Amino acid sequence: MLTSRLNRLSPYMFMAPAAVIMAIALIYPLGYMIWGSFRDWDPSQTIGEAEFVGLKNYITLWGDPNFHESLGVTLRFAFICVIVEMIIGVGLALLLDRDIRGMSLLRTMFILPMMIAPVVVGLMWRYMYHPTVGTFNRTLEWLGLPDVDWLGQHALMSVIIADIWQWTPFIFILSLAALQSLPRSALEAARIDGATAWQQILYIKLPLMMPVLIVTALLRLIDAFKVLEVILVLTEGGPGLSTEILALRISRTATEFRELGVAAAMSNYLLILLMLLTVAMIGFTKWQEARAAKLRMANEEDS
Amino acid sequence: MPQIRLERMVKRYGAVEVLHGIDLEMQDNEFTVLVGPSGCGKSTTLRMIAGLEDVSSGEIYVDGKPVKHLEPKDRDLAMVFQDYALYPHMNVAQNISFALRLQKRPKSEIDAKVRDVAGMVGLTDFLGRKPGALSGGQRQRVAMARALAKDSGIFLFDEPLSNLDAKLRGQMRAELALMSQRVEKNMIYVTHDQIEAMTLADRIVVMHGGYIQQQGTPEELFKRPVNKFVAGFLGMPPMNFLDGRIEDKGGALFVTGDGFSLRLSPEKAAIARMAQNPDVILGIRPSDLSYAPEAAPETALTLKVMVSEYIGAQSVLMCQCGGQSVTVEMNSETPMALGETLQFEANAARIHLFDKTSEQAI
Numbered sequence: 001m002l003t004s005r006l007n008r009l010s011p012y013m014f015m016a017p018a019a020v021i022m023a024i025a026l027i028y029p030l031g032y033m034i035w036g037s038f039r040d041w042d043p044s045q046t047i048g049e050a051e052f053v054g055l056k057n058y059i060t061l062w063g064d065p066n067f068h069e070s071l072g073v074t075l076r077f078a079f080i081c082v083i084v085e086m087i088i089g090v091g092l093a094l095l096l097d098r099d100i101r102g103m104s105l106l107r108t109m110f111i112l113p114m115m116i117a118p119v120v121v122g123l124m125w126r127y128m129y130h131p132t133v134g135t136f137n138r139t140l141e142w143l144g145l146p147d148v149d150w151l152g153q154h155a156l157m158s159v160i161i162a163d164i165w166q167w168t169p170f171i172f173i174l175s176l177a178a179l180q181s182l183p184r185s186a187l188e189a190a191r192i193d194g195a196t197a198w199q200q201i202l203y204i205k206l207p208l209m210m211p212v213l214i215v216t217a218l219l220r221l222i223d224a225f226k227v228l229e230v231i232l233v234l235t236e237g238g239p240g241l242s243t244e245i246l247a248l249r250i251s252r253t254a255t256e257f258r259e260l261g262v263a264a265a266m267s268n269y270l271l272i273l274l275m276l277l278t279v280a281m282i283g284f285t286k287w288q289e290a291r292a293a294k295l296r297m298a299n300e301e302d303s
Numbered sequence: 304m305p306q307i308r309l310e311r312m313v314k315r316y317g318a319v320e321v322l323h324g325i326d327l328e329m330q331d332n333e334f335t336v337l338v339g340p341s342g343c344g345k346s347t348t349l350r351m352i353a354g355l356e357d358v359s360s361g362e363i364y365v366d367g368k369p370v371k372h373l374e375p376k377d378r379d380l381a382m383v384f385q386d387y388a389l390y391p392h393m394n395v396a397q398n399i400s401f402a403l404r405l406q407k408r409p410k411s412e413i414d415a416k417v418r419d420v421a422g423m424v425g426l427t428d429f430l431g432r433k434p435g436a437l438s439g440g441q442r443q444r445v446a447m448a449r450a451l452a453k454d455s456g457i458f459l460f461d462e463p464l465s466n467l468d469a470k471l472r473g474q475m476r477a478e479l480a481l482m483s484q485r486v487e488k489n490m491i492y493v494t495h496d497q498i499e500a501m502t503l504a505d506r507i508v509v510m511h512g513g514y515i516q517q518q519g520t521p522e523e524l525f526k527r528p529v530n531k532f533v534a535g536f537l538g539m540p541p542m543n544f545l546d547g548r549i550e551d552k553g554g555a556l557f558v559t560g561d562g563f564s565l566r567l568s569p570e571k572a573a574i575a576r577m578a579q580n581p582d583v584i585l586g587i588r589p590s591d592l593s594y595a596p597e598a599a600p601e602t603a604l605t606l607k608v609m610v611s612e613y614i615g616a617q618s619v620l621m622c623q624c625g626g627q628s629v630t631v632e633m634n635s636e637t638p639m640a641l642g643e644t645l646q647f648e649a650n651a652a653r654i655h656l657f658d659k660t661s662e663q664a665i
Binding site for chain 2: 183185186188189190191192193194195196199203204207208210292295296
């Protein structure tokens with residue numbers, strides 16, 4: 001009697017440590033944040049002492065032009081990065097999906113940027129972007145071209161370039177894997193049917209890679225909304241608010257402006273945005289599974 | 304329809320040569336079957352004709368024009384693949400019309416063509432389906448229809464039936480035979496299945512080890528194989544081979560081996576006399592042995608029946624002749640007990656002799 005009960009409990013016992021850690025590290029802070037977002041909360045107070053203000057923080061943010069600016073920067077940053085990364089990553093994969101001597105070395109080199117810690121990436125690019133001693137401007141000078149004020153006038157473009165450099169490899173390796181798992185014979189059939197290399201890409205390869213590409217793009221988008229370190233090191237959000245993405249603004253609101261409640265509300269806005277993306281991603285995979293199941297059903301009815 | 308000629312065609316992968324100078328000519332409107340065990344080079348030959356593999360040396364001529372350097376799309380051919388190779392994201396109609404749409408043919412013409420070939424292979428009701436929602440046989444039909452729609456002169460098949468179950472394979476084989484009579488094309492068909500080769504081919508090309516062993520009509524190859532490999536490869540159950548020696552007994556020639564001594568017919572004897580090596584392999588098909596208790600000993604084999612495989616009207620007997628095994632195909636009605644030793648008469652006209660060392664027919 002007792003042993004059978006213990007047996008039934010054993011899965012839960014094994015899961016318990018993970019559940020406890022989840023509760024402490026994720027659910028407790030999340031609850032704390034939601035709770036805090038309804039209060040006018042200064043870091044010197046405990047949460048109990050803070051005054052309850054209802055939805056005031058959310059409403060303030062809704063009308064705050066700086067928050068709008070920051071949200072706009074975040075959206076611009078995320079979408080431009082992901083679109084450019086997708087184009088370059090998929091393009092590279094299409095180019096490098098062949099047997100050339102030294103290709104494995106080349107592929108390894110391509111994915112190196114992804115392995116470097118973000119802070120190091122930030123520092124590296126900050127040196128390269130330096131107005132006088134940076135690699136870029138010295139190269140431009142050597143070529144006899146005018147200097148570019150990378151982190152000043154073109155700050156957003158500069159951080160976007162750094163992000164593209166770091167994350168294109170991610171899309172590259174996933175696209176390459178997708179490409180290499182395509183049915184070889186379908187591509188051969190397309191060659192016999194008269195498709196040129198370009199038509200093969202357009203009509204066969206890209207449509208067949210699409211499910212992987214959509215999930216990859218959504219994953220990257222979710223990631224791009226949360227980026228912090230590289231921009232923090234490169235520009236600290238400046239000049240002005242030109243590169244102040246949401247993650248950075250949240251951290252500054254909490255530490256510099258000492259408005260924990262507002263920072264928490266802002267985090268929740270970001271969370272809602274990310275949740276929408278995640279739901280879209282899960283919805284897409286569910287839809288695909290459902291379609292596959294429907295196809296199987298139709299198949300079985302026939303046979 | 305174009306005539307295809309392969310001239311000293313060689314395929315090398317690095318240092319390994321897998322095809323050793325293939326010479327082959329395929330006539331107008333001919334159904335040629337390349338057949339052989341896996342790794343014999345038959346698929347490579349087909350893929351080289353298609354342009355999917357490079358030719359290491361030699362040349363391919365279509366209607367007298369060299370085509371080795373041409374892309375597959377410029378060779379006027381259509382191909383059916385073993386795994387169908389359908390485009391999974393397109394429906395049946397789009398699959399069939401892909402080549403025509405690339406050629407930018409007018410829409411009305413494409414629609415008419417799709418309806419036409421879909422009707423031919425019985426797919427009219429499935430034009431809107433994606434390949435994932437079709438059964439194996441239907442997918443194979445789509446592949447066939449797609450190749451037909453292209454209107455090219457050369458039709459290549461790479462083991463098109465091997466992914467189907469036995470019943471469907473038989474049905475599709477019959478449909479293919481019917482189709483090959485209706486459409487006038489030069490067809491080249493690769494298979495490892497000798498039954499497909501025998502039933503479909505105008506001409507069979509037997510390949511082994513990167514060489515062509517023999518080519519000819521199915522009947523020629525079945526009746527007059529040039530070597531032991533071809534003899535053993537065609538025919539089911541396969542031909543029996545027994546080690547023996549040619550001996551002269553009072554003017555008549557005999558093949559004598561462990562547990563048997565058969566007298567050769569005068570025609571066979573005349574040929575056998577010219578053989579330099581008296582050591583031979585006797586070849587006899589299971590269907591050329593018949594149960595004959597009263598036959599003269601010099602025309603028959605004495606066999607011990609070990610196993611009987613009942614397959615309906617016919618039974619296949621696994622027997623022992625001395626230390627060698629022999630299979631016999633016979634009517635199931637004949638009463639037979641396992642372990643018995645019985646006499647089977649060999650059809651003297653259908654005995655094959657092969658040189659023991661070169662394995663060439665004598």
